[in-house]
Amino acid sequence: MFIDGRNVPDGTIVEAEIAIIGAGAAGISIARALRNMDARVVLIESGGFDFDPDTQELYSGESVGVPYTLDTSRLRYFGGSTNHWGGWCRPLEPIDFEQRDWVPHSGWPITRADLDPYYVKANEICQAGPFIYDDPVAFSEGGKYKPIDLGKDVITRWFEYSPPTRFGWTYRQDIEKASNIRTYLNSNVMEIVPNAEATKVERLRIGTLTGRRFEVHPQTVILATGGIENARMLLLSNSVEKAGLGNSRGLVGRYFMEHPHIERPCEIMVTDPSFVAPYYQTYTKSAGASIRGVFMFTADYLRKNRRLGTVMTFYRQKEIRTDIEVEEKDVETARDIEPGLAQLIRSTSSMADASPLLAVRYGTGCATEQAPNPDSRVMLSTEKDALGLNRTRIDWRLSSSDRANLRHNIEALARAFGAWGEGRVRIRLPDRDKWDEAEGWGNHHMGTTRMAADPRKGVVDADCKVHGVDNLYVAGSSVFTTSATVNPTLTIVALALRLADHVQTRYVRGV
Amino acid sequence: MSNTISRRQLIVLAGAGLAAAALPAALPLLDRERQTLAEELIATLADPARAAEIGRQWMVSTERGGNASIFAQKIAKRLRSHGWRPGDPTDVTRTAIGARVRDEFRHDDMVEISGWQISRTEAELCALAAASLGTAPAEVEQPSQG
Numbered sequence: 001m002f003i004d005g006r007n008v009p010d011g012t013i014v015e016a017e018i019a020i021i022g023a024g025a026a027g028i029s030i031a032r033a034l035r036n037m038d039a040r041v042v043l044i045e046s047g048g049f050d051f052d053p054d055t056q057e058l059y060s061g062e063s064v065g066v067p068y069t070l071d072t073s074r075l076r077y078f079g080g081s082t083n084h085w086g087g088w089c090r091p092l093e094p095i096d097f098e099q100r101d102w103v104p105h106s107g108w109p110i111t112r113a114d115l116d117p118y119y120v121k122a123n124e125i126c127q128a129g130p131f132i133y134d135d136p137v138a139f140s141e142g143g144k145y146k147p148i149d150l151g152k153d154v155i156t157r158w159f160e161y162s163p164p165t166r167f168g169w170t171y172r173q174d175i176e177k178a179s180n181i182r183t184y185l186n187s188n189v190m191e192i193v194p195n196a197e198a199t200k201v202e203r204l205r206i207g208t209l210t211g212r213r214f215e216v217h218p219q220t221v222i223l224a225t226g227g228i229e230n231a232r233m234l235l236l237s238n239s240v241e242k243a244g245l246g247n248s249r250g251l252v253g254r255y256f257m258e259h260p261h262i263e264r265p266c267e268i269m270v271t272d273p274s275f276v277a278p279y280y281q282t283y284t285k286s287a288g289a290s291i292r293g294v295f296m297f298t299a300d301y302l303r304k305n306r307r308l309g310t311v312m313t314f315y316r317q318k319e320i321r322t323d324i325e326v327e328e329k330d331v332e333t334a335r336d337i338e339p340g341l342a343q344l345i346r347s348t349s350s351m352a353d354a355s356p357l358l359a360v361r362y363g364t365g366c367a368t369e370q371a372p373n374p375d376s377r378v379m380l381s382t383e384k385d386a387l388g389l390n391r392t393r394i395d396w397r398l399s400s401s402d403r404a405n406l407r408h409n410i411e412a413l414a415r416a417f418g419a420w421g422e423g424r425v426r427i428r429l430p431d432r433d434k435w436d437e438a439e440g441w442g443n444h445h446m447g448t449t450r451m452a453a454d455p456r457k458g459v460v461d462a463d464c465k466v467h468g469v470d471n472l473y474v475a476g477s478s479v480f481t482t483s484a485t486v487n488p489t490l491t492i493v494a495l496a497l498r499l500a501d502h503v504q505t506r507y508v509r510g511v
Numbered sequence: 512m513s514n515t516i517s518r519r520q521l522i523v524l525a526g527a528g529l530a531a532a533a534l535p536a537a538l539p540l541l542d543r544e545r546q547t548l549a550e551e552l553i554a555t556l557a558d559p560a561r562a563a564e565i566g567r568q569w570m571v572s573t574e575r576g577g578n579a580s581i582f583a584q585k586i587a588k589r590l591r592s593h594g595w596r597p598g599d600p601t602d603v604t605r606t607a608i609g610a611r612v613r614d615e616f617r618h619d620d621m622v623e624i625s626g627w628q629i630s631r632t633e634a635e636l637c638a639l640a641a642a643s644l645g646t647a648p649a650e651v652e653q654p655s656q657g
Contacts, residue, residue, distance in 0.1 A: 151617075269627075334625035337568060340561025344633055347557045348609035411619075414628035418616030421609060426626040 002176055004048070005187030005208045012214040014182070016042040018503065019204060019218035021189045021233070022225035024080020025489055026475035026496040028167045028175065029125055030222055033500035035178035039507055042216050043175065043183040044206065046225075047077025049168065054209055054386065058188070059229075061392030062381045066438050068258075068396045073443040074226055078185065079168020081226065081443065087164025088292075088487040089128040090157070091119045091494070093309070095299040096484035102306035105255065105372040108481040109453035109462040115494045118501075122493035126162040127170070129289030133158055138287040145277035147293065148423075150416035153301035157311075159486070161283055161290040184216075188387055192221060192237040192245055192472065200470045201245075207387050220503055224475040224496070227445025228256075231378040231478060232392050234449065234459075234466075246449070246466035251459050253378040255447035256396060257483040259367040261440035265429040266312075266410050268362045269320065269338065271346050271422045276362070280314045296485065297409055308369035308402065309485035310409040317363040323356045334426060341424060349421045367442055368409070369485045370402045378448050398435035407431070444488050446480040464499045475499050548597055549583040549643055555605045556640060563644045566637030569624045570648050575638070577647070582639035586632055608632065 017039035020027045031043045047055045055077065061070040074081045092112065099107025123131040132138050134157055136147050147156035175181055184206070191205045204216040223230050231253040235244035244252050270276055278284045279293040295312040302309060320342045342358035370376075376397035380390035407429055414425035452458025455467035460479050466472040475496045477488040484491075556562045569575070586608075587597060595607035615621070615630035622634045641647040 334627065337561070337565050337625060337627070340558060340565050340637075341627055341629070343558035344556070344562055344565065344629070344637065347555055347562075348605055348612055348633075411621075411628070414621065415616050415619055418621065418628065418630060419613050421613050425628050427623070427628060428626055 001181070002183045002185055005184045005206065005214070006210045006212055008184070008187075008212055008214045010213055014042060014184075014214065014216045016040045016182075016216060016218045017507065018042070018220045018222065019044060019216050020222045020224055021192075021204070022046075022080065022223070022229070022476075023078050023168065023175075023183065024224065024226060024476070025082050025085075025167050025492050027222070027224035028079070028171050029122075029493045029496040030224065030475060030500045030503075031178070031181055031183075032125075032171055032174050033497055034504060035174060035181055037180060037504055037507070039180060041178075041181045042218065043181060044187050044189055044204070044216065045078050045183060045185050046188045048185045049078050049172075051075065051077055051083070055186070058385050058387065059392075060385070061394065062383065063394050063396070065376065065395035065397050066436060068394055068438075068441070070228065070392055070394060073441075074228070074445070077168070078172070079166050082165065082167040082489070084443075085162070085164045085166075085489060086487070087126075087128075087162035088159050089123065089126050089162055089490040090133065090159045090486040091115070092484040092486065092491055093296075093299065095302060096309070096482060100303075103308065103371055103482065105374070105457070106482050108451055110451070115491070115498065118494035118497040119490065121497050122490050123160065125165070125493055125497075126490055127165045128160040128162045128490070130287065132287055132289060133160065135287075139277075139279060139291055139293075141286060145279065147277065148275060148280075148420065150295070150420055153298055153412050154295050154416040155298050156280075156293050157296045158279070159292045159294060161292065162489075189233065190236070190387055190389060191239060192223070192233065194237070194240050194245055194469065196240065198241045198245060199468060201472050209386055218471075220471045220473070220507070222473045222475055222499065222503065227448060227477040228378050228392060228394065230474055230476055231448035232380065235380050236389055246459055246469055246472065248468065249456055251450070251457075253448050254374045254376070255372045255450050256376045256378050256394065256445070257370050257372060257447040257480070258396065258438070259442040259444045259483060259485065259487075260370060260398060260402070260406075260435075260438050261365065261367050261442055262406070262429065263365055263440060264363050265366050265406070265427070266364050266413065267317065267426040267428065268314065268364060268417060269342060269345070269359050269424050269426070270362065271342065271349060271359045273316070273360045275422055276314075276316075276360070281316050281362075295413060297412065301412065305408070305412070307409060308371060308405045310366055310368040310406055311485045312413065313365040315363050315365075316360060318361045319357055320359040320361055321356045322358060345422065345424055366406070366410075367485055368402070368406045369483050370398060372447060372450070372482055373397050373399065396438075398438060400433060400435055403432060403435045442487065444477065444483070446477040446483045446488060449474045449478040450481050451479045452481065463502050464495065473499055473503065548587055549579045549639060551597065551601070551604060552583055552586055552608075552636060553640055553643055554601050555608055556636065559640045559644065562637045563640040563646050565624060566634070566639065566641035567646050567648065569622065569634050570638055570641060572624065573622075576649075577638060577642065579639055579642035582635050582642060586635055586639065589632060608636070
């Protein structure tokens with residue numbers, strides 16, 4: 001059942017066993033998982049079924065660090081940011097969960113194995129096809145295509161694509177038909193109010209942009225408003241704990257991470273385009289999935305060289321030919337040596353021939369891991385939104401060591417292509433003393449309510465329960481302890497399903 | 512006098528042996544041999560003129576001097592460790608260069624030309640082509656050996 005919060009009488013109290021705040025990828029996945037449960041579930045969504053500028057405006061805020069756009073990097077209506085999701089799916093690597101002694105503040109309290117069964121289900125929910133991922137034989141189209149063998153440091157990995165699933169559209173009927181779920185639209189949680197000891201949530205104060213005020217009194221609360229808003233919501237919940245709920249150690253909002261994206265940090269020349277399988281260059285249908293091959297760095301390389309991860313995409317850019325001297329519109333001086341370079345590679349590899357096509361130049365894109373940094377954070381601004389709540393103030397930090405790490409990884413890619421013999425890499429990543437302006441990012445908001453077994457090191461525990469608060473859980477990428485390198489949505493959904501299992505089990509046991 | 516070889520004698524003999532083994536490489540090459548060596552190496556290039564332009568740019572950007580003979584000897588010295596000998600057929604030379612180049616990438620022995628990462632031997636092959644074709648920049652300093 002869907003209920004427009006703007007029609008709920010002032011002062012109404014809604015009783016529920018479970019309240020889910022936010023109807024994005026995490027919130028909808030949890031609600032669906034609980035839809036046959038013998039418990040009243042309330043799903044509370046700030047927006048309606050469509051984009052509304054006044055509701056979206058609640059996302060505006062200040063950016064004081066690396067310039068970042070708070071309002072356009074997420075969407076505030078039913079389905080959340082899946083309404084502009086690109087659909088890239090891939091599980092995190094086992095090493096991403098590990099404590100890496102060269103990455104301060106790394107180490108999740110769970111392992112990849114803990115998420116494996118949920119990843120399979122998450123893949124179904126994201127409509128990404130069979131859970132195959134790193135099976136080159138499955139993607140070989142009967143042996144026609146092989147991944148490029150780049151040695152021990154660089155490896156081909158595959159993304160699977162969601163159509164992309166717009167969760168608000170695809171799963172709307174499931175939510176609507178579930179007899180135990182009531183969804184309140186156009187309803188903003190203004191505060192999560194705990195008891196006097198701040199050890200248990202008692203009620204949620206809800207307001208609409210039309211001025212209605214009502215409350216939800218739940219036994220269990222799951223906060224699922226996104227990687228930035230989750231932290232803001234806890235910080236705004238400060239009528240009892242002045243620093244914010246779950247923030248007695250000042251960790252809420254810290255360790256904000258993104259995936260810095262850089263367009264064409266390098267170019268790759270390959271002598272023979274037949275070496276490059278179609279799945280590297282664009283979305284490719286194979287084995288029942290829509291896939292894309294990318295380059296990543298092996299766990300052995302990352303450990304040995306003490307590096308953070310990077311994922312590199314690859315697309316066809318230009319043929320290098322003997323019959324074209326210099327590209328007309330291209331003023332880059334490096335272009336004039338490309339035919340000679342192609343001939344140089346061919347001299348010692350596949351041999352020059354009479355064909356005017358010497359090689360193909362490929363462009364790249366990359367997303368890279370940034371190290372967790374407590375000074376990179378989400379805070380409350382002194383400015384207020386239309387509900388009278390403090391807006392978000394974000395101070396995103398990127399370090400010169402993050403950038404140096406990326407440079408080293410691209411150099412490793414250059415070594416790998418050279419050692420393979422049929423390719424060479426041109427590095428275009430500009431050197432910078434400071435990384436105080438991002439070339440791009442993924443709209444991936446992570447780390448602000450990080451997961452740690454030790455309450456001194458994180459906001460939530462391994463079950464995603466807020467340390468010190470009995471009945472408050474957090475879902476979404478804000479619980480990521482480290483950012484890894486790949487897109488977070490599949491992991492958000494997997495974690496959400498795991499959390500739904502936990503909450504359901506706990507409810508059945510009456511704890 | 513004992514028939515056994517003293518430790519001192521052993522060291523002297525071993526030193527002489529090592530010197531003998533190193534002799535062919537250390538002997539100065541005749542001009543004609545140098546020219547032949549350079550030609551052999553350049554013959555492996557699919558497009559010597561374009562390689563020469565890469566070599567010229569590398570030499571300019573690194574303010575590097577050098578003549579064909581020096582580059583040829585440097586490259587030849589490295590190729591010998593891959594079983595190559597002067598006078599081997601071009602295909603054999605090409606294979607040896609390929610193996611050497613891949614090794615250099617594996618061991619991070621790369622140079623940069625306009626951002627392109629190529630191996631040291633590749634760069635020196637290009638410089639050899641530039642020097643042989645007379646497009647190399649004027650030598651600005653005495654090149655170091657090695």
